[in-house]
Amino acid sequence: MGHRLADTSSPARLAAPDEGIGRDELALATRNHGLPLEALRYDVTPPGLHYVLTHYDIPYVPDDTAWRLSVTGRVQRPLHLDLADLKGFPQVTTRVTLECAGNGRALLTPRPVSQPWLVEAVGTAEWTGVPLRLLLAAAGVDADAVDVVFTGADHGVERGVEQDYQRSLPIDVATGTEPEVLVAHAMNGAPLPPQHGRPLRLIVPGWYGMAHVKWLREVAVTDAPFTGFQQSVAYRLRQESGEEGEPVTRIVPRALLVPPGFPDFMSRARVVRPGTVPLEGRAWSGRAPVTRVDVSTDAGRTWREAELEPDDGRPWAWRRWHFGWTAAEGEYELSARATDAEGHTQPLQQPWNRGGFANNLVQRVPVLCLAKEG
Amino acid sequence: MGHRLADTSSPARLAAPDEGIGRDELALATRNHGLPLEALRYDVTPPGLHYVLTHYDIPYVPDDTAWRLSVTGRVQRPLHLDLADLKGFPQVTTRVTLECAGNGRALLTPRPVSQPWLVEAVGTAEWTGVPLRLLLAAAGVDADAVDVVFTGADHGVERGVEQDYQRSLPIDVATGTEPEVLVAHAMNGAPLPPQHGRPLRLIVPGWYGMAHVKWLREVAVTDAPFTGFQQSVAYRLRQESGEEGEPVTRIVPRALLVPPGFPDFMSRARVVRPGTVPLEGRAWSGRAPVTRVDVSTDAGRTWREAELEPDDGRPWAWRRWHFGWTAAEGEYELSARATDAEGHTQPLQQPWNRGGFANNLVQRVPVLCLAKEG
Incomplete structure (x- = not known):
């Protein structure tokens, strides 16, 4: 033995x-x-x-x-x-x-x-x-x-x-x-x-x-x-x-946003104050150029199109996008969703396989907007 | 509210x-x-x-x-x-x-x-x-x-x-x-x-x-x-x-060893083959110079002194140590233990506090030595 x-x-x-x-x-x-x-x-x-x-x-x-x-x-x-x-x-x-x-x-x-x-x-x-x-x-x-x-x-x-x-x-x-x-x-x-x-x-x-x-x-x-x-x-x-x-071969599309405001140390949850909160992030796909990014500030119920910056002739690199958000006191869940020129987009329900590969479920970022400082 | x-x-x-x-x-x-x-x-x-x-x-x-x-x-x-x-x-x-x-x-x-x-x-x-x-x-x-x-x-x-x-x-x-x-x-x-x-x-x-x-x-x-x-x-x-x-102020002494051999991807457990297995690592203390490192290959039952390299006039940097180990087929647990010039050393039972700070319990590295290749 x-x-x-x-x-x-x-x-x-x-x-x-x-x-x-x-x-x-x-x-x-x-x-x-x-x-x-x-x-x-x-x-x-x-x-x-x-x-x-x-x-x-x-x-x-x-x-x-x-x-x-x-x-x-x-x-x-x-x-x-x-x-x-x-x-x-x-x-x-x-x-x-x-x-x-x-x-x-x-x-x-x-x-x-x-x-x-x-x-x-x-x-x-x-x-x-x-x-x-x-x-x-x-x-x-x-x-x-x-x-x-x-x-x-x-x-x-x-x-x-x-x-x-x-x-x-x-x-x-x-x-x-x-x-x-x-x-x-x-x-x-x-x-x-x-x-x-x-x-x-x-x-x-x-x-x-x-x-x-x-x-x-x-x-x-x-x-x-x-x-x-x-x-x-x-x-x-x-x-x-x-x-x-x-x-598993090429990268499926994904957008990520920079979590806005500041974090709680332990939960990494985000805190913002009321007013204009610029959102930005990146989007990429290894299948075809990213052609569109949509943003939701209400947990995926509604989506609005973000402004996608040019790729500057770099088709294999992520593209920057930005989006203007006006936050009012309350709780939010932010998401961004990329779509590429071949029509691939990110699912709102998890795509599942035993290896956990090529899973591009949309990111969810909980944000707390405080009451105005008074 | x-x-x-x-x-x-x-x-x-x-x-x-x-x-x-x-x-x-x-x-x-x-x-x-x-x-x-x-x-x-x-x-x-x-x-x-x-x-x-x-x-x-x-x-x-x-x-x-x-x-x-x-x-x-x-x-x-x-x-x-x-x-x-x-x-x-x-x-x-x-x-x-x-x-x-x-x-x-x-x-x-x-x-x-x-x-x-x-x-x-x-x-x-x-x-x-x-x-x-x-x-x-x-x-x-x-x-x-x-x-x-x-x-x-x-x-x-x-x-x-x-x-x-x-x-x-x-x-x-x-x-x-x-x-x-x-x-x-x-x-x-x-x-x-x-x-x-x-x-x-x-x-x-x-x-x-x-x-x-x-x-x-x-x-x-x-x-x-x-x-x-x-x-x-x-x-x-x-x-x-x-x-x-x-x-919490100065660093208490600690030695770590480079886990020998090669790892299993998932468990990070180490695998070696019978024969000479050179062990090396680093030791440091923010309290006083490290003066001694001991190594155990039997889960802390016995300890032997490692060879500690000079500090080259860099008192705030870790010191390298090495130790010759001859492995035979079987299962092992390797540890290293640093002692400094003020007599501080690493405990073999966990030092515990609510923040989990300044905890220098000795490292434990499980190693499997396979049968000789046949």
């Missing part, structure tokens, strides 16, 4: 009714972090405020110059590149809004037990690197290529499976230009912070965070579909655990 | 037995974040990995040059300084380990309901700024000075009290040199990140985080003891809610 991985790694499960957040979920919440919602004010999220989700440990990389990226598999000229080699390729900088596929999970009923996000697993950065299509062209992709598999240096066990973090993209996505996938070495003009993949990560504009493999060390072209854990077991939309499920 | 702050702000309380982490605690945990423990490997914590605790919202300061710091109250020459003025004073850079006074709170029984830290609310940075004693000397402190009150730009409500965040130091601490208090404008050689107080914060080496007032806008000398909320209501060590309580 040896000690096995199954002794420490348990299957996915749903929380029981009224089960509070457990110690294991809390351990994830204190490591990983969201965007404090007041930081939606910045066009580009300052370092340390962008959301972070790490499956295992953040690899310790004391010397970037020793890092190598391999481009292997079904290619004619395998590549082994260091950072200097990568910087010799044409460089692109793209502003991208990244969101965790599990954003909103902790608000679901029943609650899938995993990283317990509320609504704040998002951030926007300027990512600089080499278009992946140029690396694949340099390697010469074979005609029978199907998938491209990306391997990170992060190692752990998940639901009993020991693994390096791995995800794949179909060859047409990997070599496409809408979006143009990057192998990035810089975030907001500086080398990647350790928690964002130093020294190299993938950036797949418009896709949820699981696709943006961090601590990237291998790009392998395959002639068969990749069926690794993060592709076939995790990150699937399932109602029942036995289903194959649809894969 | 008007709407009042009391409608949104409730009194401090203890969690019921077996009460899971609630929605309000989770909202704090997803905003604030700890140091991922593998980042204990860095002498100086990289940006975004240092712990962050914000009582209210992070103020939005789009233009640092418009910021003013007032030095007022019982002084002969009130000062109104901008950043350029402050940089005209002599500059000091000090490496300081900062820890939240509530670190460890979520592990307590019963659990005080507040920011639910496990053990990771710590970080070490190089802070650059002006010694506070030089600013006070320039202002000319009156002979009857008692306290110095520091006011931040962060505003909120806490336990029913609307407030700007304010803390004080006794005049002898504010003008002392052991530690030397700084008004800091840079962290690790760069302007402060927003979440660390941009553009100005107080640094009080050796004291828990509540003393290091962020977004600092006023320094006011008083001729009577300061009795504001954060000084007299919060941050007191109390067994019963009616007690006056001792104030």
Whole structure:
């Protein structure tokens, strides 16, 4: 009777009714972090405020110059590149809004037990690197290529499976230009912070965070579909655990508002005083450009259109919106709702699946408007 | 019957037995974040990995040059300084380990309901700024000075009290040199990140985080003891809610180890394989230099001394330690325990108070050592 991985790694499960957040979920919440919602004010999220989700440990990389990226598999000229080699390729900088596929999970009923996000697993950065299509062209992709598999240096066990973090993209996505996938070495003009993949990560504009493999060390072209854990077991939309499920891919639309006024420390509930309360926020979609944001100040009973600012030629970044609200004494629930050019919008009832993925239920922000100071 | 702050702000309380982490605690945990423990490997914590605790919202300061710091109250020459003025004073850079006074709170029984830290609310940075004693000397402190009150730009409500965040130091601490208090404008050689107080914060080496007032806008000398909320209501060590309580001041000793091997995603439990497993970590105390770290690999039954690295003349920063462990197949619980030059050490049973402050119970890290790969 040896000690096995199954002794420490348990299957996915749903929380029981009224089960509070457990110690294991809390351990994830204190490591990983969201965007404090007041930081939606910045066009580009300052370092340390962008959301972070790490499956295992953040690899310790004391010397970037020793890092190598391999481009292997079904290619004619395998590549082994260091950072200097990568910087010799044409460089692109793209502003991208990244969101965790599990954003909103902790608000679901029943609650899938995993990283317990509320609504704040998002951030926007300027990512600089080499278009992946140029690396694949340099390697010469074979005609029978199907998938491209990306391997990170992060190692752990998940639901009993020991693994390096791995995800794949179909060859047409990997070599496409809408979006143009990057192998990035810089975030907001500086080398990647350790928690964002130093020294190299993938950036797949418009896709949820699981696709943006961090601590990237291998790009392998395959002639068969990749069926690794993060592709076939995790990150699937399932109602029942036995289903194959649809894969999680691009980001569905979401709008968030900067909670107005000031907070109560413990409840994070908001307090304003009567008068003009400017509301602002951001909206994004990885499916199509956001074309409309509506705001409700009465718990979703009525909606009015917000003013959406131009995208300034940055289709993969969130757009700012604002809305004038005149508050009178009372209690309110504020919401914002994004719609994109393909007609996708945010549901008012929870979209539910066992993983708690791609859940874009509208945000609800309770606000107390005090009596006038007298 | 008007709407009042009391409608949104409730009194401090203890969690019921077996009460899971609630929605309000989770909202704090997803905003604030700890140091991922593998980042204990860095002498100086990289940006975004240092712990962050914000009582209210992070103020939005789009233009640092418009910021003013007032030095007022019982002084002969009130000062109104901008950043350029402050940089005209002599500059000091000090490496300081900062820890939240509530670190460890979520592990307590019963659990005080507040920011639910496990053990990771710590970080070490190089802070650059002006010694506070030089600013006070320039202002000319009156002979009857008692306290110095520091006011931040962060505003909120806490336990029913609307407030700007304010803390004080006794005049002898504010003008002392052991530690030397700084008004800091840079962290690790760069302007402060927003979440660390941009553009100005107080640094009080050796004291828990509540003393290091962020977004600092006023320094006011008083001729009577300061009795504001954060000084007299919060941050007191109390067994019963009616007690006056001792104030929370300097950091008690703590050692943390880098959890070895690799983690399970969900439980964060650690997995190693048989053989040599180097252990390392950090130890600190704000009371006196750390002089000893002991390690247990058998759930605290036996302890052996770790090798403590020199402090390199940085008395306010954590010290690195390491320890050789040879793991055989089985289950373990690892702990480390710091002792300082004044004989303070970490308890093996929880030190408990209603706020969950200054709780330095030893860390416990479950580790599974697998059978040899066959």
